[in-house]
Amino acid sequence: MQRRAATAVLSTLVVALAATGVVMVVLRALLLAEAFSGNTPSPADPYDGGYARHPGLTLLHIVPGLVFVILGPLQFATRIRARYTNLHRWCGRIYVASGAVVGVSALVLGVVVGFAGSTETTAVTFFSTLFLISLGLAVFRIRRREVAAHREWMIRAFALGLAVTTMRPMVGILTALAGLPFSEALGISFWLAFSLHLVLAECWISFTRTERNPVSATVSVPSTSRFP
Secondary structure (H helix, E strand, C coil), X not given: CHHHHHXXXXXXXXXXXXXXXXXXXXXXXXXXXXXXXXXXXXXXXXXXXXXXXXXXXXHHHHHHHHHHHHHHHHHCCHHHHHHCHHHHHHHHHHHHHHHHHHHHHHHHHHHHCCCCHHHHHHHHHHHHHHHXXXXXXXXXXXXXXXXXXXXXXXXXXXXXXXXXXXXXXXXXXXXXCCCCCHHHHHHHHHHHHHHHHHHHHHHHHHHHCCCCCHHHHCCCCCCCCCCC
């Protein structure tokens, strides 16, 4: 009962964050539409303005990001995994490919579009690298048919990918309540949001982990299905 309630709360939170991510992508796409049309965009803050000055690179980042936040919750849906195995695997391939593009483009954007100096750049570099490593290890584990370990690395990757939806409200809180300048609040919010999501991911992994021996931890997967 305790785990069921926790799962319901977490699922609701994840869906809400994913929906927030979709809204963020749509709003940024509208801003980019102005940039592509030759009009001078009027961003709500200098962070959006930086993205508008690099519309092509931003588009390369947000379109796969949209796919990532939509497919993410579906990949963790137990019923879909159990009843539609092939769909889960193909969506997993698209999910990982989208995540890889998001991670690499984030690394580039962290250098090209930077407003918080080294605080932001180091945070983007660190967490984007950790995100890409998590995706890579998730693929590595499922190719070895280590489903439990695959699940844990996918949770870490998804938690890091969703952190940007928590970061933006944090910027507003730090600027409004703490009186910090935008650039400083942005750099701090990067570290706070991504660290928070990573900690919550580890807490959930620990909460749901079941002790298994090496034999039961690796389940049998048909040889024709290598990933995921």
